[in-house]
Amino acid sequence: MTVSAKSNGRVILCVDDETTGLSVRKTLLESQGYRVLTAENGPDALVLFSSEDPELVILDYSMPGMNGDIVAERMKELRSDLPIIMLSA
Amino acid sequence: MGAAMIDGPKSMIGSYDYSLVALSVLIAIFASYAALELAARTTAAAKRVRLLWLSGGAISMGVGIWSMHYIGMQAFRLPVPVLYDWPTVLLSLIAAIFASGVALFVVSRKEMGWPQAASGGAIMGGGIATMHYTGMAAMRLPAMCSYDPWLLALSVVLAIVISLAAVWLTFRLREERSASFLWRAGTAIVMGAAIPVMHYTGMAAARFAPSSIPPQMAHAVSTSTLGITGVSAVTLLVLSVAVLTSSFDRRFSLEKLEAENRFRGLLEAAPDAMVAVDRHGKIVFVNAQTKKLFGYERGELLGRQIEILMPARFRGVHVGHRARFVSEPRARAMGAGLELLGMHKNGREFPIEISLSPLQTRDGLVVTSAIRDISQRKALEEDLRAKAEALDAASDAILVADVDERITYWNRSAERIYGWEKSEAIGKVPYDLLRTEFPVLFEEIAKRRAEGGWQGELIHTKRDGTKITVASRWTTLEDHNGKPLGWLEINTDISERKRSEEGLRVLSGQLLHLQDEERRRIARELHDSAGQTLAALSMNLGPLESEDGRIGPIAAKAIKESLSLISGLSRELRTISHLLHPPLLDEVGLASALRTFLEGFTERSNIQVTLEISDDFGRLPRDLETAVFRIVQEALTNVHRHSGSATAKVRITRRGTQLLVEVADRGKGIRPEKQKAMESGAKLGVGIRGMGERVRQLGGNLNITSGGQGTVIVVKLPVVSASSIGA
Numbered sequence: 001m002t003v004s005a006k007s008n009g010r011v012i013l014c015v016d017d018e019t020t021g022l023s024v025r026k027t028l029l030e031s032q033g034y035r036v037l038t039a040e041n042g043p044d045a046l047v048l049f050s051s052e053d054p055e056l057v058i059l060d061y062s063m064p065g066m067n068g069d070i071v072a073e074r075m076k077e078l079r080s081d082l083p084i085i086m087l088s089a
Numbered sequence: 090m091g092a093a094m095i096d097g098p099k100s101m102i103g104s105y106d107y108s109l110v111a112l113s114v115l116i117a118i119f120a121s122y123a124a125l126e127l128a129a130r131t132t133a134a135a136k137r138v139r140l141l142w143l144s145g146g147a148i149s150m151g152v153g154i155w156s157m158h159y160i161g162m163q164a165f166r167l168p169v170p171v172l173y174d175w176p177t178v179l180l181s182l183i184a185a186i187f188a189s190g191v192a193l194f195v196v197s198r199k200e201m202g203w204p205q206a207a208s209g210g211a212i213m214g215g216g217i218a219t220m221h222y223t224g225m226a227a228m229r230l231p232a233m234c235s236y237d238p239w240l241l242a243l244s245v246v247l248a249i250v251i252s253l254a255a256v257w258l259t260f261r262l263r264e265e266r267s268a269s270f271l272w273r274a275g276t277a278i279v280m281g282a283a284i285p286v287m288h289y290t291g292m293a294a295a296r297f298a299p300s301s302i303p304p305q306m307a308h309a310v311s312t313s314t315l316g317i318t319g320v321s322a323v324t325l326l327v328l329s330v331a332v333l334t335s336s337f338d339r340r341f342s343l344e345k346l347e348a349e350n351r352f353r354g355l356l357e358a359a360p361d362a363m364v365a366v367d368r369h370g371k372i373v374f375v376n377a378q379t380k381k382l383f384g385y386e387r388g389e390l391l392g393r394q395i396e397i398l399m400p401a402r403f404r405g406v407h408v409g410h411r412a413r414f415v416s417e418p419r420a421r422a423m424g425a426g427l428e429l430l431g432m433h434k435n436g437r438e439f440p441i442e443i444s445l446s447p448l449q450t451r452d453g454l455v456v457t458s459a460i461r462d463i464s465q466r467k468a469l470e471e472d473l474r475a476k477a478e479a480l481d482a483a484s485d486a487i488l489v490a491d492v493d494e495r496i497t498y499w500n501r502s503a504e505r506i507y508g509w510e511k512s513e514a515i516g517k518v519p520y521d522l523l524r525t526e527f528p529v530l531f532e533e534i535a536k537r538r539a540e541g542g543w544q545g546e547l548i549h550t551k552r553d554g555t556k557i558t559v560a561s562r563w564t565t566l567e568d569h570n571g572k573p574l575g576w577l578e579i580n581t582d583i584s585e586r587k588r589s590e591e592g593l594r595v596l597s598g599q600l601l602h603l604q605d606e607e608r609r610r611i612a613r614e615l616h617d618s619a620g621q622t623l624a625a626l627s628m629n630l631g632p633l634e635s636e637d638g639r640i641g642p643i644a645a646k647a648i649k650e651s652l653s654l655i656s657g658l659s660r661e662l663r664t665i666s667h668l669l670h671p672p673l674l675d676e677v678g679l680a681s682a683l684r685t686f687l688e689g690f691t692e693r694s695n696i697q698v699t700l701e702i703s704d705d706f707g708r709l710p711r712d713l714e715t716a717v718f719r720i721v722q723e724a725l726t727n728v729h730r731h732s733g734s735a736t737a738k739v740r741i742t743r744r745g746t747q748l749l750v751e752v753a754d755r756g757k758g759i760r761p762e763k764q765k766a767m768e769s770g771a772k773l774g775v776g777i778r779g780m781g782e783r784v785r786q787l788g789g790n791l792n793i794t795s796g797g798q799g800t801v802i803v804v805k806l807p808v809v810s811a812s813s814i815g816a
Contacts, residue, residue: 039796039798041796042794042796043758043794043795043796044796044797044798044799046794046796046801047753047754047755047758047794047795047796047798047799047800047801048798048799049801050738050740050751050752050753050801050803051736051737051738051753051754051755051799051801052738053701053738053740074792074794074803077749077803077805078742078749078751078803080744
């Protein structure tokens with residue numbers, strides 16, 4: 001884990017099948033002191049979500065296999081108060 | 090008197106008032122024109138009204154000739170007063186009308202040759218001459234009238250010749266349907282000329298000698314100027330009416346003719362075979378389509394009996410039907426509900442549909458029939474019926490609903506399964522009629538249906554109120570343009586299967602319960618019996634250990650080893666007993682029992698497990714607590730055995746009546762092919778199957794998600810009785 005700013009101890013999960021965008025997001029958020037978890041598909045996202053308990057999830061809508069809306073639905077079932085940011089494009 | 094005649098041979102000189110002469114010629118021409126018009130109408134008219142037209146024509150012409158004569162006479166001035174004997178005048182009028190009538194009759198005949206023309210002309214000319222000399226005879230004046238025999242003969246010959254010419258022209262004119270006004274006017278002038286030419290020649294033949302013999306004045310009347318004006322006016326009026334009536338009728342019949350032609354054109358172009366017959370069943374018209382349908386050329390059918398187009402066995406009956414139709418003709422479809430057959434020239438019979446329409450024409454009643462070959466439609470209907478029967482034979486309930494969600498088809502099995510008759514179901518909304526309980530939102534099903542199809546389980550209510558579970562398959566129906574027409578729904582009654590599944594579930598539930606009970610018993614046995622024995626053994630041996638110096642070194646070693654063995658055995662026993670039944674679960678509740686279990690697990694497996702469960706979680710029904718404990722136990726066993734993960738996380742949350750259990754690891758995940766096999770239920774390990782069985786037992790569901798970053802098991806369980814006893 002690279003921490004370039006003083007860690008604030010908060011965890012964000014970023015999910016996108018497109019890795020360039022994913023790493024940009026990770027870098028930007030980490031520079032603000034967040035711990036960033038990344039997943040490139042729905043199942044990984046769900047595993048990380050359950051095992052790491054992020055406070056915020058940034059989800060890409062369109063992904064192969066399991067779409068963002070289904071991932072979000074599953075997550076909301078487990079934590080109804082979870083904030084999710086859905087990226088549509 | 091006679092002497093005076095002889096003695097006084099000097100003739101009286103008559104003079105003419107030329108304006109009246111002109112009027113007389115005009116009236117003659119006008120009368121001829123009217124007569125020509127009426128002659129044409131007479132020919133065109135239907136039999137019934139032909140006599141009417143003929144009479145009208147005869148009267149117009151007769152009155153015309155007659156008034157021409159008397160106006161001509163008025164134009165002739167004699168130095169003595171001239172009176173007329175009115176019965177003779179009337180007689181002359183009758184002669185004129187009769188002659189005109191005969192002439193018109195001749196020219197209105199369908200066919201005319203020289204003999205007819207000659208006799209017609211002769212009668213016409215003779216009539217005119219008769220009229221003239223009768224009119225002359227009606228003169229009452231104090232003078233003797235004698236005739237120059239040559240001029241008299243000439244006047245009669247002229248009358249006949251010109252009439253002949255006029256009759257011939259009239260006849261020719263009639264042939265030319267579109268004869269121009271000029272043509273007709275020309276003929277009228279020739280004919281009109283015959284009358285004055287005859288008249289004035291006849292007048293030239295007359296010699297008036299003064300006579301002292303008083304004329305027979307019994308019925309004599311004078312022809313005053315007023316009288317002549319009246320005669321002219323009435324004559325012109327009569328002729329005008331005749332001309333107007335006839336031209337109106339001409340236009341009307343031209344339109345009728347055009348309409349008839351148009352009608353024929355329409356019949357010709359009709360997609361059906363059109364066959365027209367007269368009242369005797371004789372074919373008078375067939376269109377082009379008739380040949381295609383029946384194989385006969387037009388010429389082979391015209392004039393034949395209509396029965397030629399039907400199989401021989403129906404012909405006799407048909408003649409009777411036909412006669413009845415003629416006696417009461419009205420447009421209708423033929424033989425409603427009957428199987429009608431036509432017969433091709435080659436003898437092939439085929440099903441047809443016929444509609445009849447009667448038409449009154451100049452030639453009498455004509456019945457037109459539109460005949461359509463319905464073999465294809467019959468075949469199609471047959472096919473549809475066969476398909477419908479196949480659908481009826483299906484054991485599944487099959488229904489079709491249109492875009493308005495109204496039932497349009499309901500097969501026999503649907504009647505049997507749901508108890509609703511077809512007639513009751515048609516037009517109803519399926520999910521209203523069946524009080525459908527959907528597993529998901531209807532919108533979701535509608536969306537899937539639109540995308541091609543949906544299938545799943547539905548709960549329906551039968552007519553008698555009982556509920557059944559069906560496996561339902563929905564398919565969207567589209568027309569060839571892809572426009573949705575509705576959907577087809579096939580429902581298989583799986584209530585029976587559901588019931589046996591339910592039975593199986595109860596059974597396996599009981600098994601699980603028994604298993605739990607047995608484990609609890611064994612655990613207790615091990616703890617209470619074997620454990621106590623071991624404790625006693627340990628207590629017995631313990632004091633010996635301290636007697637180190639008093640016993641031999643071999644015995645001392647054996648005692649030491651035995652104590653160690655007892656200690657190991659009791660630890661193992663405790664572990665086994667804990668695994669068999671969570672210690673303290675019943676007593677202290679799920680949270681505490683889990684914490685204790687996890688400590689032992691970490692110790693054994695070296696996997697760091699985080700448990701997230703609220704301290705005031707409360708108590709759940711015993712079965713549920715046991716199930717959750719077992720699920721966590723099983724899931725962690727799998728993590729330990731397969732994942733290679735160093736950490737795991739267990740999270741138990743309760744939201745309302747739902748309990749959520751998540752067990753996540755960061756291991757290598759389940760291989761995709763294994764995952765697929767698991768989804769199909771083929772290759773489930775005993776552990777996962779047991780887990781699934783427990784979850785199903787309690788009406789919940791189990792979801793396993795695995796990827797490159799680990800695996801998460803999510804279990805949702807309903808909390809049936811919301812008991813929340815503080816820990």
